[in-house]
Amino acid sequence: MSALNIKKGSSAHSAYDLKNPNADVHEAHTLTVTVDNEAGVLARVIGLFSGRGYNIESLTVAEINEEYHTSRITIVTTGTPQVIEQIKAQLGRIVPVHSVHDLTVEGPYLERELALFKVAGTGDKRVEALRLADIFRANVVDSTLESFVFEMTGTSEKIDAFADLMRPLGLIETARTGVAAMARGA
Amino acid sequence: MKRQMSGAKMIIQALKDQGVDVVFGYPGGAVLPIYDEIFQQNDIRHILVRHEQAAVHAAEGYARSTGKPGVVLVTSGPGATNAVTGMTDALLDSIPLVILTGQVPTFMIGNDAFQEADTVGITRPCTKHNWLVKDTDKLAEIIHEGFHIATSGRPGPVLIDVPKDVQFADGTYVPPKKVDTSRYQPQIKGDIKAITALVEMMEKAERPILYTGGGVINSGPAASQLLRELADASGIPVTSTLMGLGAYPASGKNWLGMLGMHGLYEANLAMHGCDLMICVGARFDDRITGRVEDFSPHSKKAHIDIDPSSINKVVHTDVPIVGDIGHVLEDLLKIWKSRGRKVNKPAIGKWWKQIEEWRAVNCLAYKQEGKIIKPQYALERLEALTKGMDRYITTEVGQHQMWAAQFLGFDEPNRLMTSGGLGTMGYGHPSSLGVQLAHPDALVINIAGEGSWLMNMQEMGTAVQYRLPAKQFILNNERLGMVRQWQELLHGERYSATWQEALPDFVKLAESFGAKGIRCSDPADLDDAIMEMIKHDGPVIFDCLVEKHENCFPMIPSGSPHNEMLMGDAETQGVIGNTGAVLV
Numbered sequence: 001m002s003a004l005n006i007k008k009g010s011s012a013h014s015a016y017d018l019k020n021p022n023a024d025v026h027e028a029h030t031l032t033v034t035v036d037n038e039a040g041v042l043a044r045v046i047g048l049f050s051g052r053g054y055n056i057e058s059l060t061v062a063e064i065n066e067e068y069h070t071s072r073i074t075i076v077t078t079g080t081p082q083v084i085e086q087i088k089a090q091l092g093r094i095v096p097v098h099s100v101h102d103l104t105v106e107g108p109y110l111e112r113e114l115a116l117f118k119v120a121g122t123g124d125k126r127v128e129a130l131r132l133a134d135i136f137r138a139n140v141v142d143s144t145l146e147s148f149v150f151e152m153t154g155t156s157e158k159i160d161a162f163a164d165l166m167r168p169l170g171l172i173e174t175a176r177t178g179v180a181a182m183a184r185g186a
Numbered sequence: 187m188k189r190q191m192s193g194a195k196m197i198i199q200a201l202k203d204q205g206v207d208v209v210f211g212y213p214g215g216a217v218l219p220i221y222d223e224i225f226q227q228n229d230i231r232h233i234l235v236r237h238e239q240a241a242v243h244a245a246e247g248y249a250r251s252t253g254k255p256g257v258v259l260v261t262s263g264p265g266a267t268n269a270v271t272g273m274t275d276a277l278l279d280s281i282p283l284v285i286l287t288g289q290v291p292t293f294m295i296g297n298d299a300f301q302e303a304d305t306v307g308i309t310r311p312c313t314k315h316n317w318l319v320k321d322t323d324k325l326a327e328i329i330h331e332g333f334h335i336a337t338s339g340r341p342g343p344v345l346i347d348v349p350k351d352v353q354f355a356d357g358t359y360v361p362p363k364k365v366d367t368s369r370y371q372p373q374i375k376g377d378i379k380a381i382t383a384l385v386e387m388m389e390k391a392e393r394p395i396l397y398t399g400g401g402v403i404n405s406g407p408a409a410s411q412l413l414r415e416l417a418d419a420s421g422i423p424v425t426s427t428l429m430g431l432g433a434y435p436a437s438g439k440n441w442l443g444m445l446g447m448h449g450l451y452e453a454n455l456a457m458h459g460c461d462l463m464i465c466v467g468a469r470f471d472d473r474i475t476g477r478v479e480d481f482s483p484h485s486k487k488a489h490i491d492i493d494p495s496s497i498n499k500v501v502h503t504d505v506p507i508v509g510d511i512g513h514v515l516e517d518l519l520k521i522w523k524s525r526g527r528k529v530n531k532p533a534i535g536k537w538w539k540q541i542e543e544w545r546a547v548n549c550l551a552y553k554q555e556g557k558i559i560k561p562q563y564a565l566e567r568l569e570a571l572t573k574g575m576d577r578y579i580t581t582e583v584g585q586h587q588m589w590a591a592q593f594l595g596f597d598e599p600n601r602l603m604t605s606g607g608l609g610t611m612g613y614g615h616p617s618s619l620g621v622q623l624a625h626p627d628a629l630v631i632n633i634a635g636e637g638s639w640l641m642n643m644q645e646m647g648t649a650v651q652y653r654l655p656a657k658q659f660i661l662n663n664e665r666l667g668m669v670r671q672w673q674e675l676l677h678g679e680r681y682s683a684t685w686q687e688a689l690p691d692f693v694k695l696a697e698s699f700g701a702k703g704i705r706c707s708d709p710a711d712l713d714d715a716i717m718e719m720i721k722h723d724g725p726v727i728f729d730c731l732v733e734k735h736e737n738c739f740p741m742i743p744s745g746s747p748h749n750e751m752l753m754g755d756a757e758t759q760g761v762i763g764n765t766g767a768v769l770v
Contacts, residue, residue: 036369039318044310051311082498089495095315095335095370 026078028057029104030111030181031088036096037063037071044094045073054079054087058113058156058178070098074181076156101183108184114177115159120147121170129169136162147172193322193353194219197286200329202229203362206257208248208623209233210241214261215301216288219353233623233652236644238265240616242272242343243642246281247620250603251578253406255282255336256620262288263301266347267308271610273343274312278607279429280404282341284332285313291351292320305347314342320349322357330365339372340493341404372492376509376517384464384488384505385522391462392533393485393540394422397445400429400606401467401491402511403599409512410599413466414438416519420529423541425453427468428591429606436595442541446474447742448588451549451751452541454740457482458748459540465489467511470500471607472744480747490514549740549753550592559709561586561661561732565593565633568659571716576628578621580604580656582614582638585667585738590633612641618656619649629720630656636689636729637666646699649725657719658727663734664689671737675752692729699725707731 035041042061049056058076063069077087084102091100103109117138119129122145129148133140138152152162156179163174191199197220201209208231213221224232235241238260245256260269266287276283290299306318315335317328325348332344388394396417402409410433417424417440424434425445434441443450445457457463463485468474475481481501488505489497497506507514522528554563579594580603581587587604596602603621605613618632632639639660649656670684693703702722706715706729719726739754 040306040310040316043307047311082502086495086499089497089499093493093495098369 024080026080027084027104028076028078029084029102030109030179031075031077031091032101032103032181033073033075033091034064034098035071035073035094036098037069038096041071041094041096042073044096045075045091048090048094049077049087052086052090054083060178060180074179076179103181103183106183109181110184111155111179111181112153113156113159113179114151114153115163116141116173116175117150117152117163117166117171118147118173119150119166119170120172122146125169129166132162132165132169138162189359190356191359192219192223192356193319193325193348194223196322196325196357196359197329197348197353198223198227198230199359200326200362201257204330204333205254206230209257209259210235210244210248210620211259212238212241212261212265214265214288216262216290216350217259217265217286217353219350220259220286220288220348232259233619233648235616235619236647237642238268239271239612240619240642240645240648242269242276242283242285243610243613243616244620244623244645244648245283245285246272246276246279246613247580247603247617248624249281249283249620250279250403250617251600251621252624253600255284255333255341258283258285260285260287261301262290262305263303265301266305267303270309270312271608273309273345275605275608275610275613276343277312277314279605280341280400281343282336283343284329284336285343285345287345287347288353289318289347289349292349293351295349305345309345312343313345316345316347318347318349319352322352322355325352325357326360327365330360330362331367331370333362334365334367335370338370340401373494373508374492374510374513376490376507376514378517378521380505380507381514381518382521384507385518385525387462387486387488387505388420388422388464388522389525389528390530392530393456393460393537394420394462394464394534395442395456395460396422396424396434396440396464396466397426397457397468398424398430398433398466399427399468402430402433403467405467405492405511407599409433409467409510409515412512412515412519416515416522419519419527420522421531421534421538422464422529423456423538425449425457427471427474427606428587428604430468431591432596432599432601435597437597444591446471447476447744448592448738448740449742450592451547451740451753452544454742454748454751455544456541460485463487465491465503466515467491469496472500475500476742477745477747482748547753549751552736552754554709557708559707559712559730559732561589561663561730561736562593563709564661564712564730564732565589567712568631568716569594571713572629572631572720575720576625577601578603578618578625578628578630580614580618580621580630580632582632582634582641583609583611583668584635584638585663585671585736586633586635586638586661588668588738589661594633611638613638615639615642615658616645616648618658619645619652619654622654622656623652632656632658634658634660635667636660636662636664636692637686640686640690643695646696646701646725646727650700653724655722655724655726657725659719659730660692660728661730661732662689662692663732663736665734667736668738670735671741674735674737675741676743692727696725696727701725701727703727703729705729705731
């Protein structure tokens with residue numbers, strides 16, 4: 001590997017290559033895949049993961065360009081460095097796939113997820129839920145006398161943390177979108 | 187010029203414009219309009235097979251022996267599902283195919299209609315790409331893109347599913363030149379820096395080896411020529427996978443023979459002991475590597491492949507080069523020559539001496555004695571009697587396939603058609619018909635075992651109907667030999683379900699189809715019988731009764747490294763004990 005060719009933000013930015021490509025260490029990577037929005041394209045991507053035994057931690061997809069009918073798929077996956085490289089190469093082989101970016105390797109990036117939480121309860125628990133929601137900057141999008149629905153966006157970790165707090169306070173339903181991600185800067 | 191025509195007509199027009207001269211298929215309800223169009227023209231010949239799986243294998247034989255894409259036409263539902271094995275076979279062996287399937291009308295899709303199957307769903311993982319065409323206006327464009335995708339980059343099968351109402355409806359025909367293929371353009375030229383790095387390693391290497399595969403053949407005849415030039419000018423020994431046999435000639439001075447599980451002793455030990463491995467269009471398949479942790483432990487590895495996903499998939503590569511073999515080898519030779527054609531001559535001389543010692547073990551030794559034909563002997567005689575002829579070989583899958591690879595010499599690419607990746611029993615017979623159709627005057631022989639051959643025996647009907655004189659050379663041991671061998675060596679000689687009782691009388695079987703049958707059981711009669719087979723102008727089933735318990739050696743048991751090889755004849759066993767194990 002040429003020392004000058006290391007991508008910005010890569011952990012290979014060291015005097016030594018710190019990653020053993022054959023190490024049995026599983027890492028999480030966030031990939032964004034631009035595809036033609038045609039019939040079956042999502043099935044091709046998902047089929048690749050199930051057929052070759054790769055993990056999917058999170059997957060989101062939506063059309064992003066109406067004129068050219070392209071969609072963006074964001075996948076959070078885990079695997080050894082060798083498996084992550086295979087996943088990227090295999091995704092690149094799918095005909096309607098235009099590009100595959102590994103945000104985890106390519107540099108600083110943003111990761112956001114949207115979640116809805118339904119919390120039921122009265123009295124102190126209800127007040128406490130509302131107070132914590134305020135701290136986490138979650139919005140109340142629906143309210144009855146016995147329940148709230150909170151909406152929040154943030155990293156998956158932030159949403160996990162909020163869910164953990166809501167559980168003893170009467171969390172009865174959760175909906176999460178999965179991760180959408182984008183590199184920082186232009 | 188815009189031309190309006192029905193979808194069915196459009197399919198025929200598109201195939202004509204793609205230069206297709208033959209289609210292998212089987213009709214049915216959902217493709218009737220297309221068959222009606224086939225009936226009304228004479229440019230494209232339709233070959234009626236007896237089972238859809240055979241249509242795909244025949245198209246594979248046609249494609250692999252000509253370098254052109256094979257075309258298949260089958261009906262919906264069972265027509266498509268029967269073709270799945272063939273598609274998977276073509277995907278694993280990188281054979282370009284365009285498969286057209288009929289589908290129930292668009293408005294009935296999803297209703298569990300008669301002969302409906304989710305064909306694109308079923309075949310998504312076993313094609314390079316597939317389409318369900320819902321609009322006749324898009325049909326021609328999709329067919330042309332299909333040919334582009336099937337044949338460019340790493341070749342493979344594509345499937346186009348055409349509902350019956352789309353075949354009937356009128357639409358606008360688009361000629362191939364008007365179709366945008368920009369979304370699929372694999373990298374052809376290799377990175378010059380990486381190629382230069384490889385040349386530098388080549389110049390210094392003491393024990394280099396060229397490990398070549400089917401990618402060389404898929405790249406076209408120029409790639410095989412360049413490989414020969416490189417090997418002969420540099421003195422680097424060449425071994426090959428099953429799929430790559432013929433790219434470098436078996437009669438060439440640098441030829442080591444096939445490598446892998448049933449590869450030659452010298453080839454496998456050279457792979458194990460080399461210090462520079464140049465992998466050209468092969469993919470480190472598990473039948474090649476054995477135990478990966480112990481695979482060629484002391485070598486730097488370069489890998490040239492058009493498919494980036496093949497690189498670093500199994501074995502770590504020091505110099506990865508993504509590109510078409512022909513283009514990369516051309517650049518590599520250019521750079522190597524411009525730097526003065528340097529190689530480490532004294533070291534390579536020593537390397538060859540070492541290889542000659544391994545070769546002296548004579549790992550393919552067997553004993554032909556008594557009144558029973560050894561399968562190896564049958565193939566050795568077949569090789570001797572057909573050498574120099576315009577000969578194409580197909581094989582089924584099993585012991586006979588490995589013996590064919592060991593005992594037959596291939597001096598040209600595209601001369602061996604065999605199921606390497608998927609290991610599909612029943613491949614060889616229909617494949618031999620596809621080859622014969624593409625090369626009407628050549629001698630086409632399918633080396634078969636009786637078990638594999640029976641899996642697609644119905645194709646004798648196709649052979650006779652179209653007067654395809656391909657020869658079915660069956661090494662009949664009345665056993666499923668390869669499985670039986672594993673049971674003997676690894677499962678305590680418990681021969682579970684590897685003996686087929688009630689085999690047919692192959693001579694009478696041939697005659698019942700209107701073909702010729704020959705039986706041979708005596709080594710003394712073998713030459714005459716083979717000559718009779720070759721001289722017969724028509725399809726022949728040759729029932730060669732061979733030793734029932736012969737094993738195929740050398741053999742690297744799965745999960746073992748290259749230097750732990752089981753050898754055949756007891757005589758050679760001693761030699762290996764003394765030298766082979768010590769050498770590496």
